[in-house]
Amino acid sequence: MAHSAVGVIFSNIHDDNLPELSRHRTMASVPYGGRYRLIDFTLSNIVNSGITTVGIVTKNNYQSLIDHLGSGKDWDLARKDGGIILLPPYSNETDAPYTTRLEALMGITGFLNRRNEDYVVITDCDGIARVNLQEILHFHEEKQADITMVYHEETEAAQSSYYITLQPDETGRIKGLKINPKLKKEKYNLYVNIMVMSREFLINTIQDAVTRGLSSFGRDILAKNVDTLRIFGYKFNGYCATISSLQNYYSHSMELLSREVRDELFGARDVYTKIRDSAPSKYAAGAVVKNALISDGCVIEGTVENSILFRGVKVEKGSVVKNSIIMQDTVIGANVELDCVITDKNVVIRDGRHLAGCEALPYFIGKGRML
Amino acid sequence: MLRKKECVAMLLAGGQGSRLYALTNNIAKPAVAFGAKYRIIDFPLSNCVNSGIDTVGVLTQYEPLELNEYIGNGQPWDLDRAFGGVHILSPYQAKKKQSWFEGTANAIYQNMSFMKKYNPDYILILSGDHIYKMNYAEMLRAHKATGADCTIAAIEVPLKEASRFGILNTQEDGSIYEFEEKPKQPKSNLASMGIYIFTAEKLFKYLEEDDANPSSSKDFGKDVLPAMLNAGERMFSYRFKGYWKDVGTISSLWESNMDLLGEDPAFDVGDSDWKIHSRNPLAPPEHIGDDAQVSNSMIALGCEVDGTVVNSVLASNVVVEEGAVVEDSVIMAGTVVKKGAKVCYSIIDENVVVEEGAAVGEPKEAGNGIAVLGRNITVAGNVAGGKIIDKDYKGE
Numbered sequence: 001m002a003h004s005a006v007g008v009i010f011s012n013i014h015d016d017n018l019p020e021l022s023r024h025r026t027m028a029s030v031p032y033g034g035r036y037r038l039i040d041f042t043l044s045n046i047v048n049s050g051i052t053t054v055g056i057v058t059k060n061n062y063q064s065l066i067d068h069l070g071s072g073k074d075w076d077l078a079r080k081d082g083g084i085i086l087l088p089p090y091s092n093e094t095d096a097p098y099t100t101r102l103e104a105l106m107g108i109t110g111f112l113n114r115r116n117e118d119y120v121v122i123t124d125c126d127g128i129a130r131v132n133l134q135e136i137l138h139f140h141e142e143k144q145a146d147i148t149m150v151y152h153e154e155t156e157a158a159q160s161s162y163y164i165t166l167q168p169d170e171t172g173r174i175k176g177l178k179i180n181p182k183l184k185k186e187k188y189n190l191y192v193n194i195m196v197m198s199r200e201f202l203i204n205t206i207q208d209a210v211t212r213g214l215s216s217f218g219r220d221i222l223a224k225n226v227d228t229l230r231i232f233g234y235k236f237n238g239y240c241a242t243i244s245s246l247q248n249y250y251s252h253s254m255e256l257l258s259r260e261v262r263d264e265l266f267g268a269r270d271v272y273t274k275i276r277d278s279a280p281s282k283y284a285a286g287a288v289v290k291n292a293l294i295s296d297g298c299v300i301e302g303t304v305e306n307s308i309l310f311r312g313v314k315v316e317k318g319s320v321v322k323n324s325i326i327m328q329d330t331v332i333g334a335n336v337e338l339d340c341v342i343t344d345k346n347v348v349i350r351d352g353r354h355l356a357g358c359e360a361l362p363y364f365i366g367k368g369r370m371l
Numbered sequence: 372m373l374r375k376k377e378c379v380a381m382l383l384a385g386g387q388g389s390r391l392y393a394l395t396n397n398i399a400k401p402a403v404a405f406g407a408k409y410r411i412i413d414f415p416l417s418n419c420v421n422s423g424i425d426t427v428g429v430l431t432q433y434e435p436l437e438l439n440e441y442i443g444n445g446q447p448w449d450l451d452r453a454f455g456g457v458h459i460l461s462p463y464q465a466k467k468k469q470s471w472f473e474g475t476a477n478a479i480y481q482n483m484s485f486m487k488k489y490n491p492d493y494i495l496i497l498s499g500d501h502i503y504k505m506n507y508a509e510m511l512r513a514h515k516a517t518g519a520d521c522t523i524a525a526i527e528v529p530l531k532e533a534s535r536f537g538i539l540n541t542q543e544d545g546s547i548y549e550f551e552e553k554p555k556q557p558k559s560n561l562a563s564m565g566i567y568i569f570t571a572e573k574l575f576k577y578l579e580e581d582d583a584n585p586s587s588s589k590d591f592g593k594d595v596l597p598a599m600l601n602a603g604e605r606m607f608s609y610r611f612k613g614y615w616k617d618v619g620t621i622s623s624l625w626e627s628n629m630d631l632l633g634e635d636p637a638f639d640v641g642d643s644d645w646k647i648h649s650r651n652p653l654a655p656p657e658h659i660g661d662d663a664q665v666s667n668s669m670i671a672l673g674c675e676v677d678g679t680v681v682n683s684v685l686a687s688n689v690v691v692e693e694g695a696v697v698e699d700s701v702i703m704a705g706t707v708v709k710k711g712a713k714v715c716y717s718i719i720d721e722n723v724v725v726e727e728g729a730a731v732g733e734p735k736e737a738g739n740g741i742a743v744l745g746r747n748i749t750v751a752g753n754v755a756g757g758k759i760i761d762k763d764y765k766g767e
Contacts, residue, residue: 034656035672073446257658259675266655269673269688275447275651279641280407283680284634285667295656296408296672297641308656 003137005119006082006199007046007054008108011039011065013101014126014193017160017244020364021344025064028056028125030243031327031345033256033265034295034308037068038125038243040273041265043075048270049133051121053082055111057104059089059097068274075272087111102217105206112203120202124193126160128252129240130265131194136234140196143172145232147201147222150194152240157183160244164191164218168233177226179218189233192242239264250342250362253308253325257291278311286317302332316351323359341365375490376426376455378511378568380419381479384412384499385432385472390620393745393761394720399431400619401499402438404703404721406631406640407671407686410441411618413649414504415497416448416457421645422507424495426455428485430478432462432471447650460485474589480578486571494574496567496591502627502638503564503615504645510609511568520573520604521596523547524566526611536562537592539608547606552592561608564615567591573604614638621741621759625718628684628701632667652687652704662693671704678708686721695725699735703746716756720746729766732756 011028021030028039039056046054054077058065069075072084089097090107098104112120119140121133131150140148151166166189167176197205205221214220222231239261241252255261265271278297283289288303297312302319310328315321318335325342332338333351340357344367349355353371357363365371388400395403401412412429419427427450431438438459445457460482462471472478479486479496486494493514495507505524514522525539533554539561540549551557577595581587587594600606614637618624630637640647654673659665664679673688678695686704691697694711705722708714712725717732723744725731731754732742739756752766 259658262655262658266673269653271655272653277447277646277648277651279647280669280671281657282632282641283665283668283670287666289659289663289665291661292659293656294659294670299641 002050002134003119003141004117005049005051005121005133005137005196006112006115006117007051008105008112008120008122009039009042009046009054009056010101010104010122010124010193011056011062012059013124014160014162014244015061017126018246018249020246020342020366021249022061024061024367026058026060026062026125027243029062029064029068030125030249031310032128032243032249032253034293034310036271036273037065038128039065039068040075040271041128041130042123042125043077044271045129045131045133046121046123047075047077047272048268049131051133052077052079053085053115053117055085055087055108057087057108059104062086062088070274074274082115085111100215100217102206102209102215102221105202105217106210109203109206112199112206115199118198120197120199122195122197126243127192127194127240128243128265129192129236129238130268131236131238133194133196136194136196139172139234140232143232144230146197146229147231148196148234149174149191149222149231150196150234150236151189152192152236152242153187154190154242155187158190158242158244159248160242162218163244164222165189166191166233168235172232172234174226174231174233177223177231179223189235190242192236192240246342246362246364247360250325250340251359254306254323256293256308257306276311284317302334302336310345325362344368347371374454377491378424378426378493378495378507379486379489379491379571380415380424380427380495380497380507381482381486382412382415382419382427382429382497382499383475383478384429384438385435385478386498386500387433388500388619391624392621392759393743394621394624394718395434396745396761397434398437399434399499402441403618403624404686405502405618405624406628407669407684408652409640409647409649411502412438412442412499413448413647414502415499416442416450417645417647417649418503418505418507419495419497420448420450420648422505422509424507425450425452426489426491427457428460428482429457429499430460430472430482432478435459435461441650443650448648455489458485474594475591476578476581476587476595477589479574480582480589483575483578487575491571494569494571496565496569498565500617500619501564501615502618503611504613504638504642504647505566505611505615507566507568510566513609514568514570514607517545517607518605519568519607520570521599521606522568522609523596523606524564524611525561525608526564526615527560528562530557530560533557533560533562537565537596539563541608545607545610547600547608550592550596550600550606561610563592564611565592567596568609573599621718621743625701625741629682629699631669631684632682654687660693663691700732715742717742717744717754719744722747724749726751730754 011026015022071078281298284301295311302315312329316334330347337354348370384401388395450457616627657674660677671687678691690707709727715732733756743759745761
């Protein structure tokens with residue numbers, strides 16, 4: 001029997017890690033992997049784990065997110081009871097909108113009180129992984145934990161402006177929890193922003209925080225109570241990409257060109273996204289395409305290598321696109337050369353332009369620009 | 372206010388499509404895959420929606436299960452309407468009599484109560500076996516302007532092919548004075564497209580009369596249209612000048628798929644002003660591998676191409692392994708062409724496995740015709756051009 005749980009997704013919380021792509025949108029609606037938005041991976045994990053009620057906490061710039069989600073039907077989340085419930089900031093004349101995760105949770109206690117599920121899964125939108133949340137709920141119950149935090153073993157230094165590392169003992173109980181530590185060791189356990197607790201525990205914790213005037217979930221609730229609360233770490237061993245900068249957005253995106261990564265993320269063919277009814281992509285007689293992910297609605301007349309093309313991209317004759325990420329409806333004219341370039345949506349690159357960045361610093365072209 | 376719809380569309384989707392052989396063993400012709408992500412029925416349904424017609428009855432009879440599932444509640448076409456929308460109409464048991472649909476006219480007659488529920492002024496009759504984009508609203512405007520009782524959409528076909536069609540002989544103003552079903556000696560090359568608009572009351576009257584006539588074969592082309600013409604009703608042709616293709620045969624289905632290819636394709640499905648809606652596959656973007664060669668082809672989501680694909684149409688989740696070659700072919704969803712296999716001038720249905728080193732089909736120039744593999748089978752060895760295979764096959 002599946003555990004009953006409600007999902008809570010924070011759509012904005014890591015926006016400042018990726019200012020280029022989140023200037024006009026939430027982290028949740030950042031395009032990823034050719035035809036997805038970051039939230040699609042989180043929402044698909046939730047839906048595929050049998051969770052059918054999801055509150056989405058928003059703060060600002062969330063028009064693109066609302067446009068993407070619509071009624072929720074593309075994720076099978078247009079439901080009579082539950083489904084997708086948008087939770088914009090709650091504020092009145094005296095309160096400003098929330099500034100921390102804990103304040104945001106205080107603002108959604110009404111939503112949490114009205115539900116009747118046993119558990120709450122709190123997740124952000126900066127992770128790309130295929131996670132079975134039921135397994136985590138099962139782990140949580142088995143350990144009789146107050147809070148279960150999911151972590152992934154990392155070797156490369158975190159680039160995020162806010163991150164938490166965990167030190168579990170052999171039973172999985174967290175004995176050390178650090179916020180933004182300096183990372184000296186090769187390996188460390190990075191908390192991947194997926195957390196489980198009972199709904200009752202969360203509501204009580206929020207009420208307690210309100211009365212005591214606490215403001216930070218990480219510092220005041222997790223770090224301070226590591227000895228008193230039963231906080232457990234669930235080690236996730238699969239492929240897990242945490243997006244924390246434009247550079248690792250680029251490098252993680254390029255990992256999708258590996259079949260192993262694609263098989264793990266998409267093998268079961270159940271990552272959901274908004275349907276656009278584009279025609280299948282067309283490859284012209286003179287097209288040369290090598291190691292590329294191509295979404296629907298593209299027309300390719302030139303050369304595309306080691307690149308990801310989103311929906312509706314056009315690459316005209318004589319153009320060479322290498323090591324690049326080209327977002328939705330970008331038009332690349334004739335005889336253009338691109339290397340290590342990221343174009344946001346609706347960019348137009350006129351005939352004959354040559355643009356290049358490098359892997360450590362991809363050349364980024366903002367939404368709707370014409371070059 | 373009386374709830375009504377000005378125009379209700381009735382889509383005849385019950386045909387077996389026996390000339391598609393293995394492709395329609397278990398599915399109705401309108402459910403046959405086309406153009407990498409579509410099914411034939413997407414075209415009339417999208418035309419309806421794009422023309423502002425939101426009430427469509429789909430008449431099914433032969434192997435309806437997959438078609439029913441595909442249409443579902445109509446949401447992919449925006450046809451999940453509170454009043455109207457798409458409805459599957461299958462033959463049913465009634466108190467007075469029970470019967471299968473006996474002919475095109477009888478199928479519509481048996482669903483009179485469905486049409487009358489919407490109190491329509493006009494009825495649009497469509498069939499589910501053509502690939503085309505057409506604005507039915509313009510045809511309806513013409514129907515009203517001429518004050519016709521029946522308007523038949525018509526297209527010019529090559530005179531030598533005219534005897535395969537219902538041929539309209541018309542006056543200069545477009546009015547029809549003679550209708551000949553598949554004439555041996557056609558007098559004109561104006562063919563009926565099987566698309567009719569009737570003024571609703573007239574249609575109901577003639578369907579009642581046709582049903583009461585024991586010698587009638589209950590067919591629009593053979594019975595109802597001639598009866599209306601003989602009675603002196605106003606019947607007009609409506610000239611259509613776009614792409615229109617009957618995909619009722621293996622070769623026409625292949626040709627129509629090929630018409631999507633090329634720099635200036637004969638038929639463009641990517642037209643954003645006239646979107647073709649369909650139920651979309653859940654699949655990631657297609658991946659084209661390091662050693663792949665893809666040229667003049669259309670490839671759908673979820674494909675993994677590591678071999679060579681030339682002049683072909685690949686539906687979702689097709690795999691073409693290293694060293695495999697697919698040429699001049701139409702491959703439907705989920706099929707795997709294994710290492711070193713060759714596919715040439717063929718149509719391969721869904722979820723087929725073409726084993727390593729197999730060779731399916733022969734070049735068009737060999738003159739042996741298109742090889743066809745039915746769905747869910749495994750094929751090894753050589754399959755000659757023009758062969759139709761619908762069971763596991765190990766070569767000869």
